[in-house]
Amino acid sequence: MAFVNMKSKEVQAKIVYYGPGRGGKTTNLEFIYSKFRERIKSDMVSIKTHGDRTLFFDFLPFDIGKIMGYDVKIQLYTVPGQVKYDATRRLVLKGVDGMVFVADSQVEQRKKNVLSLKNLQENLAMYKKSIFKVPLVLQYNKRDLKKEGIPLLPTETLEKDLNSQLKVPSFAASAVSGENVVPTMKKIISLTMASLQNVLK
């Protein structure tokens, strides 16, 4: 959970990108990093395998400026999406303030999205958090693949599969081209900050 330092007037909040393997979580962060290069002072940290798969997490600190007199530092994290890395995935969720669930729009990934969302619910529950209470945004990624003739799930189907109970904001996006990547991030930051606002008053 966010750490608020009254002395230095600083807030550190943790936002985690979750979702099935090869869904585009790291690509989301890479796009944000390239887009806001001049505002992000430090390097993006990636702990990955030789095959460029996320092994532990990616980390990108993002200074969003002052809110209600506090310097707000958002820490963006991704988890490894592969099923076998559940132990490390769980470690990254420790102290999370907001979540983006990056779903893969490809027809053949339909089941993996659902399993990953269920896995998120279980892992949040281990920290006594409810998926219904954590600030959460869904992103239906890889919409650009439609141009390549790859069959994609209609966003209505993804909504029905993943968002019929959660009823959280969702974005059709393409992390590769950057479409709706920044709006996704802005939305989760605003939801997260809204949930922290009571503390900052």
Place this chain on the structure above:
Amino acid sequence: MNKNRRSLLSSPEPGSEGEEEDKQLGSNYDDITFTDYTLGQEELEKIENVLEDDLIRSGVHSVLLIDMAGNIIAQRDNGACDHDLYSLAALASANFAAVDTMAKIVGEEEFSLLFHKGENENIHFSKVNVEFLLITIFGKKVSLGLLRLKVAEAVDKINGVWKP
């Protein structure tokens, strides 16, 4: 499939737990944090003094008190360090959590010495309590033995200021 997911996402227990947690947090709203712990400004200052007096004055280059989620609670350095502390804190907490999980797998409660030695800089990790970790960066002038002694003293003092 959709039906399956529905039943999985509508289990009531996590929701009610969340509510309880909200209530607990609510009682802390007038104080300083949104975390599991609460630290006042005065306590923070005392902790910063411990870091300065016990560690920086003993020749340590940089010292960080972080929580297990990777947030920086307090920080002091000798003025000659230019490390990316936020990344360092994120990696240190993850590293500690990974090593801690490895210890459990081989049947240990925890590994007591966590230390990385480099040519010019070394990093030492010390668990302060269930919430906090103390990360110390030091060079050749400080021996590991002295550092461990100083860190142990600092940990005691920090726990004297604040305990979960």
